[in-house]
Amino acid sequence: MFSPKRDETRPGYEMRKEHIAIGVMILLCLPILAIYVTFFAQAFVADGKLSLSNFRFLYTTIVMGQYTVPEMGPAFRNTVIFTLCVTACEVVISLMAGYALSRMRFTGRNFLQKLLLILRLFPGVLLLISILYVLMYTKLLNTLLGVVLVAIALRLPGSTFIIRNFFNDIPKDIENSALVDGCNRLTAFFQVIIHMVKPGIASISVFAFMSAWSNYLLFNTLILTGKVPIMATYLRSLSMNDQMIADYGVFSAMALVYMLPVFVFFIISQKSLMKGGFSGGKGI
Amino acid sequence: MKKKNNLQAYAFLTPFLILVTLLYILPAVLTVVMAFTGLDKTFVWKFVGMKNFRRVFMDPNTPIIVRNTLIYVGVCISATLVIDLFFAIMTTYFIKSERSASIFKGILMIPMITPSVVYSVLWVWLLSSTADGFFNKIVMSVSGMASPINWIAQYPMQVVIFAKLLTSIAYGTIIFSSAIKAIPENQFKAARVDGAKEWEIVKAIILPNLRFHIMFIALWDTLGLLTDYVNIMLITDGGPGKASEVWALSAYHKAFIDGKYGYGAAISLILILVVLVLMIAIGIVNARMERRNLDVQS
Numbered sequence: 001m002f003s004p005k006r007d008e009t010r011p012g013y014e015m016r017k018e019h020i021a022i023g024v025m026i027l028l029c030l031p032i033l034a035i036y037v038t039f040f041a042q043a044f045v046a047d048g049k050l051s052l053s054n055f056r057f058l059y060t061t062i063v064m065g066q067y068t069v070p071e072m073g074p075a076f077r078n079t080v081i082f083t084l085c086v087t088a089c090e091v092v093i094s095l096m097a098g099y100a101l102s103r104m105r106f107t108g109r110n111f112l113q114k115l116l117l118i119l120r121l122f123p124g125v126l127l128l129i130s131i132l133y134v135l136m137y138t139k140l141l142n143t144l145l146g147v148v149l150v151a152i153a154l155r156l157p158g159s160t161f162i163i164r165n166f167f168n169d170i171p172k173d174i175e176n177s178a179l180v181d182g183c184n185r186l187t188a189f190f191q192v193i194i195h196m197v198k199p200g201i202a203s204i205s206v207f208a209f210m211s212a213w214s215n216y217l218l219f220n221t222l223i224l225t226g227k228v229p230i231m232a233t234y235l236r237s238l239s240m241n242d243q244m245i246a247d248y249g250v251f252s253a254m255a256l257v258y259m260l261p262v263f264v265f266f267i268i269s270q271k272s273l274m275k276g277g278f279s280g281g282k283g284i
Numbered sequence: 285m286k287k288k289n290n291l292q293a294y295a296f297l298t299p300f301l302i303l304v305t306l307l308y309i310l311p312a313v314l315t316v317v318m319a320f321t322g323l324d325k326t327f328v329w330k331f332v333g334m335k336n337f338r339r340v341f342m343d344p345n346t347p348i349i350v351r352n353t354l355i356y357v358g359v360c361i362s363a364t365l366v367i368d369l370f371f372a373i374m375t376t377y378f379i380k381s382e383r384s385a386s387i388f389k390g391i392l393m394i395p396m397i398t399p400s401v402v403y404s405v406l407w408v409w410l411l412s413s414t415a416d417g418f419f420n421k422i423v424m425s426v427s428g429m430a431s432p433i434n435w436i437a438q439y440p441m442q443v444v445i446f447a448k449l450l451t452s453i454a455y456g457t458i459i460f461s462s463a464i465k466a467i468p469e470n471q472f473k474a475a476r477v478d479g480a481k482e483w484e485i486v487k488a489i490i491l492p493n494l495r496f497h498i499m500f501i502a503l504w505d506t507l508g509l510l511t512d513y514v515n516i517m518l519i520t521d522g523g524p525g526k527a528s529e530v531w532a533l534s535a536y537h538k539a540f541i542d543g544k545y546g547y548g549a550a551i552s553l554i555l556i557l558v559v560l561v562l563m564i565a566i567g568i569v570n571a572r573m574e575r576r577n578l579d580v581q582s
Contacts, residue, residue, distance in 0.1 A: 017482075021378035025371075029391040032450070036394060038418060039406055097300035106293035119308060121563045123511035126532065126552045129539045130314035131307060136327070153307035156300060185292055214399030217514050221540055232401045236518070239405045248409055255402045266397050270390055 043253035054253035062250060067243040072254065075234035078144060079213065082230060086151045086212040091205050093152065094159040095197075099189060101160070102167035103175065116164070119157035128221050135222060142225045147218050155211065159204040166200030167193075206269040213262060231258045315556070318549035325543040336550035345526050345534075352441065353530040356516075357509045359445050360452065364505055365498060367449070368456030373486060375457070376464040389461070393454040404518030407447050411435035440520045440528035448515050452508070456501040463497045464490060496573045503566045507559060531555055 046053045056062060062069040101112060124131075131150055132141065140146030174196065178188040194201075216232035223233070235254060238244045245251055294301075322332045340346060371392060375385040395403065410418045413434035420432040436443050467489065475485050491498075513533040516522065522529035522537065529537070532555060539548025 018379055018381070021374050022384055025374055025379070025384075025388045029388055032391055032394060035406065035410060035418070039409060093299045093303070096296040100293045100296035104293040104296070105288045106290045107288065109293075112297070117567070118563065119304065121507070121566055122308075122312075123507065123559060124308060125511050125513075126535070126556055126559070127308070127311040127315055129535070129545050129548050129552060130311035130318055132540075133314060133318070133323075133327070133545070134307065134311055149303065150307050153303040156304055157308070160300060210397060214397075214401075216399070216401050216518070221536075232399060235405070236401045239401070239408070245405075245409075251405065255405065259399065259402060262397055262399065266393070270386070270393075 039248070040252050040256050042248045043256050046249055054249040055257075057250060057254060058257075064246075064250070065243040067241060069238065069244065069250070070234070072231075072234065072257075075229040075231050078228055079231040082144060082148060082151070082215075083209060083212040085148045086155075087205055087208040089148075089152050090155055090159055090208045091201060094156055094163050094204060095194070095201065097156070097160045098163035098167055099193065102164045103172075116157055116161055120161045122157075124154035125217065128217075132222060142223050142227055144228050147222050147228070150222060151212060151215060151218055155208060159208065162204055163197065163200045166197040170196045202269070206265060209265055210262060315549050315552055318546055319553040320550075321546040323544075323546040323549070325545075327545075332546070336547050337554075339547065340550060340554065345529070348526050349529050349531055349534050352526075352528060353510070355441060356445060356448075356528075356530050357506055360448055360509050361502060361506055363445075363449055364452050364456055365502060367453050368460055368501065369491075369494075369498075371453065371457040372460030372464055373490060376461040377486075377490065385461075389454070389458060392457060395450040396452070396454040398451075400514045400518055403447070403451070404515065407443065407519050408436065411443060413437070436520060437524055440524060444516045444519055444528050447519055448509070451515065452505060456505065459497055459501055460494060463494050467493045496569060496576070499569045500566065500573065503562055503569060507562050507566070510555060510559065510562075 043054050044050055044052065057069065057072055061071065100106070101109070101116065135141040135146045135150070138146075140149065170193065175188060175193060178192040179185075183191060214232065215230075216236065219228070219230050219233045220236075226233075229237075235251075235258060238251060238254070319336055320331055320333060322330045322335070371388075375388050379385045379388070398406070412418065412420065413432060413436070414420065415424065415432040417432060419435065423429060424432065471489050471493075472485060475489060480488070511532050513530060513536060516528060516530060516533055517536065520528045522533050531551065535548045535551035535555065537548075538544050538551060542548075
């Protein structure tokens, strides 16, 4: 009765139920997979034949009917720059803030803790109208820098909250012994503490990367001139063109290139994503 | 450790404070002020008192938008909760094998991680109005229907609800699934010894153990559904006409398409008030979960 090994020989009726459940789940998951596979399979079909010619946008200009497809290069470059900047800054800034909030005593600490809780829940999307005004006032409207700053700011409370909780879980003694051993705050932070929150850093970088890479809304609202295209706005404008989507071949090839990093990151980091918290339904 | 060191702490906090103050808190204050102005594309601040709010309530479209929002949030939230619970119970309680469970959860997460622009095109392609459309082909061959249906134009609300539903099931499923894992195994064993049926186990053990998680997801998803309009914007853009326009999207349309920033801010402000109520409720649920040592988020 007290042997934990008992579970290994599970009764037959339970295994039967598990098999039925697996069958049901396969039936329910299949349509999702079928839709995605059928959509992206179009990338490899041109003129009814299996081919890679839909990917020719990677090295040459494509003309479809009277429509010359604009180059993807600038959009792709901007997306990479945007994602790297946002991810790096978000991680560093939230690490610093999360550490201070978790470990240091200072005036206004309680107030900032409460503020963090409120901002984490508050949907920043609703503030885009006045953010537009702030950017205009600071002459950052229609610039990549402006959108980078907004993207970081809107996601900071969420990631700071996550990382602060990771810091809270580290025993104080570890840090104290580092301080006793002659580290100051800064060296203790970089040599000892930061290694203890690696899972936290991994999880916020994944969230930051995924949401920055697929961000559409901020560029749609804060770049009014079309001067700073990113993959999301680029693909969006292509999808509005009838000639482009008369045949989805080229479009799905482009979408595949766009989604490849997301898929790769997803497979690497499925575990930390499963802990939840991805963009938290805030749409940014 | 009791000693306060303000200089050091604020050195760590400065970048956070600057960004959040300038691009989060300041805009929040500005939204409140803007809602009482007639700010438009000329960006002249002219206070108009309650005029924006009166216009919101007089607008003949407002009842339609409110109804759409209620249907969108109501249907999505109830369907999400039921589906999440179903998937969580299937992948955690019935399927004990971690590997197959995580494959299923992984598949359920695909719509969530798909960038919204690609996701919307996927739906436009899927529901294409031509006879070649993926969905039309299936429906026409099954039902023997003669002519294709323009799904997005004819059933805009159903389409955006279903599209949103697919993206939101993964989060709740994962939360519920880890909550079910945390239920002590002997509760199930005792029930089985007493001869309880599976349905009774779900009703008497799983659901009561998950009640705070269910409350949390219900509130959290409602918050997301009320404020996140990107999917609707990309699939139907609120159309045809106002058939799938929801509250948050209408603020966007008024501000960014019509250039009526003051009016848009007023619409946003009304939604923010609703959101604040939800935030307080989430805070209460979170506090009660903390007291019971339940953990929702990392």
